[in-house]
Amino acid sequence: MDKTGCGIHAVYHLFLLWLSVCPLCSQGSWMWLGITSVGVHEKLGCAHLPLSHKQKELCARKPHLLPSIKEGARLGITECQTQFKHERWNCSTRRDPNVFGYELTSGTKETAFIYAVMAAGLVHAVTRSCSAGNMTECSCDMSLLGSGSLTEGWHWGGCSDDIAFGTSFSRRFIDNSVKNISARGEDALLTMNQHNSEAGRQGFLKVL
Secondary structure, three states: OOHHHHHHHHHHHHHHHHHHHOHHHHOOOHHHHHHOOOOHHHHHOHHHOOOOHHHHHHHHHOHHHHHHHHHHHHHHHHHHHHHOOOOOOOOOOOOOOOOOHHHHOOOOHHHHHHHHHHHHHHHHHHHHHHHOOOOOOOOOEHHHOEEOOOOOOOEEOOOEOOHHHHHHHHHHHHHHHHOOOOOOOOHHHHHHHHHHHHHHHHHHHHOO
C-alpha cells in the first residue's frame, strides 16, 4: 500500500475511534471536509461523515456532490485563514469534526465570519463545478450564451457561471439541514448562523 493509501486508512480508523469514545462530538460540521485528505470522504461514506441528518440524506441521494462540498469547505477555510492571518485568532482549525472548536458555537464575531465565509465558499465551489460541467443538475448559465439576429447569425457570448444553482444549493445544504432544531438556547444562535450564512452568499454575489 502506498503512503497516500496508508494515510487515508489511518485517518479513517482514527475518525471512527474518535466517534466511539466521544459520540456526542459526532455532531461536528461539514466544514471538516475542508481539512481532510483526498479520498477520506469516499472512504468514510455519507453515513459516517460529520453531517446533519438531512445533509446525510442529501449526500446519500447525490454522492457525486461531495467533491464540490469538500472543495467549498476548503475554499472557505483558506479564505478565513488568509483574512485573519495577522490577528490574534487566525482561523486555526482542529483535526476533529468540530473544526473550529469553541469559535464555531461561541456566537462571537469570529463565529459570524466563519459561517459567512464557509457559505460563500460552498457557493463558489458548486458554481464552478456547474460551469465545468461536472454536475448533471446544472450547467452554464444560458443567459449569456449568445445574441444576434437571424441575418447576423449566432454570436458566442461566453459561458457564465450558474450562480443561482450554487446559491440555492448552499442554502439547501447548510440552512435547511438545521431548520428543525428547537432546543432552548440554540434558537438564537441558529438564527444568527443562518443570517450570517446568507450574508456570506450575498457578499459573494456582490463581488462577481
